[in-house]
Amino acid sequence: MPRTLLLLAALLAACGEQSPTALSLHGLDPTVLIANKAGPEAVIFTWFDQSGQVSTVTVAMGVTQCVKFTATTLADSVRFIAAMGNTTSLDTLPGPLGTPWSKSWSPWFDPATGLPKASTGSYPFGAEYWTLTVATPYGLLMTTVKDPPC
Numbered sequence: 758m759p760r761t762l763l764l765l766a767a768l769l770a771a772c773g774e775q776s777p778t779a780l781s782l783h784g785l786d787p788t789v790l791i792a793n794k795a796g797p798e799a800v801i802f803t804w805f806d807q808s809g810q811v812s813t814v815t816v817a818m819g820v821t822q823c824v825k826f827t828a829t830t831l832a833d834s835v836r837f838i839a840a841m842g843n844t845t846s847l848d849t850l851p852g853p854l855g856t857p858w859s860k861s862w863s864p865w866f867d868p869a870t871g872l873p874k875a876s877t878g879s880y881p882f883g884a885e886y887w888t889l890t891v892a893t894p895y896g897l898l899m900t901t902v903k904d905p906p907c
Contacts, residue, residue: 786828787835787866789887790906792821796891797857801840806833807865823907838862839889839897859895863887 793800793816800816808829816822828835842858863884864873871883882903890898 787826787837787885787887788905788907789824789837789889790821791816791824791839791889793818793891794821795893795896796841797894798841800889800891800897802837802889803840804835804837806835808833832867834865834867836863836865839899841891841895841897857895859897861889861897861899863899 787804789802791800791802791814796818798818801813802816802824803811803813804824804826805811806826806828810829810833812826814822814824826835826837838860839862840858840860843856864880866873866880866884871885873880873884880901882901884901886902886905888900888902888906890900892898
């Protein structure tokens with residue numbers, strides 16, 4: 758009986774530890790460093806994944822902010838849209854005639870690989886890490902980067 762209890766205790770202790778494999782099964786969740794240096798208004802930054810999760814961050818004028826998104830599942834494709842100005846929606850339509858606006862978006866990309874679903878040659882570092890810089894009024898410059906930006 759004591760031998761069985763000792764074996765049971767050893768098994769329970771082993772189950773409580775996480776293996777390196779278990780720790781790495783989270784996918785390559787995207788990170789974006791947003792620097793609204795010269796924007797005349799806030800940047801509205803929205804993430805989507807194919808499971809329906811949506812997250813929106815507002816980055817005010819003169820603010821730099823690190824944004825991280827965790828996909829719902831390992832297999833979820835992820836996309837984001839950045840908008841500034843009088844836009845009517847998160848699609849590609851502008852606001853009312855004569856009002857300034859700017860919008861930019863990423864391709865859908867797979868957090869399991871960090872690669873976009875299309876145009877992989879356009880993204881030499883994959884699509885996991887990005888910078889979004891507003892260096893001129895309504896000038897949204899999105900760039901993929903090799904290493905985590907923040």
